[in-house]
Amino acid sequence: MLTYILRRTLMMIPVVLVISVIVFWIIQLPPGDYVSSHVMELQKEGEQLSAAEQDALRERYGLDQPWYAQYLAWIWGILTRGDLGYSFAYSQPVLAVVERYMATTLIVAVASMVFTYVVAIPIGVYSAVKQYSVGDYVFTTVGFLGMATPNFLLAIILMYLSYIWFGNPMLGLQSPEYAAQGWSPARVLDMLRHLVIPVVVIGTASTCELIRVMRGQMLDEMTKQHVLTARAKGVKESTNLRKYSLRAALNPIVSTIGWSLTAIFTGSTITAIVLNLPTQGPVMLDALMAQDMYLAGAWLGFMAILTVIGTLISDILLAWLDPRIRDERRARA
Amino acid sequence: MTTTPEDTTPPAHLVLTVEDLAVHVPTEHGLLRAVDGVSFEVRAGRTLGIVGESGSGKSLTAKSLLRLHPAAFRESGRVLLHGADGSGADGTDALDIMELRRDGPMIRAVRGRRIALIFQEPMTAFSPLHTIGDQIMEAILLHRTADRAEARDICLEWMLRVGIGDAQRRIDQYPHEFSGGMRQRAMIAMALSCEPEVLIADEPTTALDVTIQAQVLELMQELQAETGMAIVFITHDLAVVAGTCDEVAVMYLGRIVEQAPVRELFANPQHPYTRGLLRSIPRFGMGRDERLQAIEGTVPQAIDLPAMCSFRDRCGARIEGVCETAEPRLLELTDRHQVRCFLHDPDAPVPDQPVGSTESTASDPAHAPVVPEESPA
Numbered sequence: 001m002l003t004y005i006l007r008r009t010l011m012m013i014p015v016v017l018v019i020s021v022i023v024f025w026i027i028q029l030p031p032g033d034y035v036s037s038h039v040m041e042l043q044k045e046g047e048q049l050s051a052a053e054q055d056a057l058r059e060r061y062g063l064d065q066p067w068y069a070q071y072l073a074w075i076w077g078i079l080t081r082g083d084l085g086y087s088f089a090y091s092q093p094v095l096a097v098v099e100r101y102m103a104t105t106l107i108v109a110v111a112s113m114v115f116t117y118v119v120a121i122p123i124g125v126y127s128a129v130k131q132y133s134v135g136d137y138v139f140t141t142v143g144f145l146g147m148a149t150p151n152f153l154l155a156i157i158l159m160y161l162s163y164i165w166f167g168n169p170m171l172g173l174q175s176p177e178y179a180a181q182g183w184s185p186a187r188v189l190d191m192l193r194h195l196v197i198p199v200v201v202i203g204t205a206s207t208c209e210l211i212r213v214m215r216g217q218m219l220d221e222m223t224k225q226h227v228l229t230a231r232a233k234g235v236k237e238s239t240n241l242r243k244y245s246l247r248a249a250l251n252p253i254v255s256t257i258g259w260s261l262t263a264i265f266t267g268s269t270i271t272a273i274v275l276n277l278p279t280q281g282p283v284m285l286d287a288l289m290a291q292d293m294y295l296a297g298a299w300l301g302f303m304a305i306l307t308v309i310g311t312l313i314s315d316i317l318l319a320w321l322d323p324r325i326r327d328e329r330r331a332r333a
Numbered sequence: 334m335t336t337t338p339e340d341t342t343p344p345a346h347l348v349l350t351v352e353d354l355a356v357h358v359p360t361e362h363g364l365l366r367a368v369d370g371v372s373f374e375v376r377a378g379r380t381l382g383i384v385g386e387s388g389s390g391k392s393l394t395a396k397s398l399l400r401l402h403p404a405a406f407r408e409s410g411r412v413l414l415h416g417a418d419g420s421g422a423d424g425t426d427a428l429d430i431m432e433l434r435r436d437g438p439m440i441r442a443v444r445g446r447r448i449a450l451i452f453q454e455p456m457t458a459f460s461p462l463h464t465i466g467d468q469i470m471e472a473i474l475l476h477r478t479a480d481r482a483e484a485r486d487i488c489l490e491w492m493l494r495v496g497i498g499d500a501q502r503r504i505d506q507y508p509h510e511f512s513g514g515m516r517q518r519a520m521i522a523m524a525l526s527c528e529p530e531v532l533i534a535d536e537p538t539t540a541l542d543v544t545i546q547a548q549v550l551e552l553m554q555e556l557q558a559e560t561g562m563a564i565v566f567i568t569h570d571l572a573v574v575a576g577t578c579d580e581v582a583v584m585y586l587g588r589i590v591e592q593a594p595v596r597e598l599f600a601n602p603q604h605p606y607t608r609g610l611l612r613s614i615p616r617f618g619m620g621r622d623e624r625l626q627a628i629e630g631t632v633p634q635a636i637d638l639p640a641m642c643s644f645r646d647r648c649g650a651r652i653e654g655v656c657e658t659a660e661p662r663l664l665e666l667t668d669r670h671q672v673r674c675f676l677h678d679p680d681a682p683v684p685d686q687p688v689g690s691t692e693s694t695a696s697d698p699a700h701a702p703v704v705p706e707e708s709p710a
Binding site for chain 2: 224225226227228229230231232233236237243244247248322323324
């Protein structure tokens, strides 16, 4: 198993490198560069930059070179100095920008994932065990509604309700008065209150989807022959459900945990804009629009690494859960 | 599975009596009478074979004995489990399984402990995510001991007894590391580890190749001789029946159409369906050009059937004007041979002598068939 993990980790390196090349190439595909979009911005404000000044800027940022030369310089900086490049828009190193938004992004993403699993799995199991009961129909209806409602609409509705009921639309991740303070229990509590709406909004669609998946999986597993075998041995229904059906039904869900993390990261951009969340989604969008290429490239590269690691984690979990896969791996390792 | 002449030995004590068992399944097309009025007895140390085509209701009958059907199925009749020493053979303190709640502790105490079940598919009968040992020990821990070390010892002992060599290593392996034959052995070990009074084997060898099949059957016979358990052997394979069973019940469309000791049934089949089944087996020494005689048609769906002989449409010996008038009764030809057919019924609606063999009724008027309910147990 250890050799397997080691081998997979080594294989990740070329994959990530190739992805980084493609990402960088795509980012610089649109015509123009940061300087030209910056010039446009300035023109809106009535300022002008001469052609000589523009060229000087390009030279300073290395934008006058072909894209592969820029890429090589960038990746060399990352590999040798851990330098992710410079964000033109923020006039800061990319690392500093990333650091600022990383914690909040992770908090929102992980909280949404936990919400999804904690809510969806019990409901899915309930729906399967009580198939065609009133409860099952209620959850099915709510589930389809949740899947069909656009996130931003749900976000607006919840903000409105929060404003009506509590007098506060709960924008952002913390109240302004805490922004300058250090961490205190009150600030944590404030943040948790602010997390409710984003987590519900971001988590709802995947929760509803997972309920359907879980219900289907459970229905499938509960009619398996070995469940009948266990019943014929005199095993209690509750034990049977937990030990055999639930255990097996969780496998495909575990195997997709890795991807769902990235999906929640990237899928919440619109929600983050609507709710004014200090997460990476809006930052990423701005960086792409302004052709702030090193910031965009760093984020996209980060997402790629996350996907690859997520897949690896899923594979390891699956091998840990399913002896058949474990043996197959062992045979190939 | 004693192969000694079973007709002469005194009957062993009764273990299980099934009376008028019915399983009706509501479907969108109507009520499916999957099992309809089945009665039989099982005695200690003996094997009852239940034979029939797919859809005859034989597997549903087996599951009914342990109340394994979902609540939507309508079941009726009695399944009496007598005391282990035969004390309840008169039916007084027998346990009626059909009275037990489907998920209750009473039925759970019977499942696996007093009546055990072996399924057809050893490939799917084990959970792929748990070790073989864990799944065998589950039954032992439920019914025999709460001590894991002891349960493991019992499990190892049974694995060796059913011929799984290297049990110490095998016990911690997963089902996918076992071959089909080995899995069926493990299944038998699991079923027998709590020393049940009745073993129901639902097509235990169908999914296995012939050499493994013979080994498994032999193993079951040996274990029966050792433990004295009764076996209900459900199969469609008459060759297997001939080699293993003492008594045979032939099922067709949810009913028993003929029941007799195994030799009697093979030597002297009375129901046209039984004869058809016997003719459809390839025999050694058959001519190359000789065709196997299949029974025409397929088993109809047991939904909204008119009150007539259900085999009538496929029967080569049907009597026009008789077979469609009513449902034939189960008649007693001898005290151990019963058949459900108008050919043998002196009270059949039209008294015409049918063409074909009706030896027992036609030649011997004194030997009047009686309705089986009045027969000595």
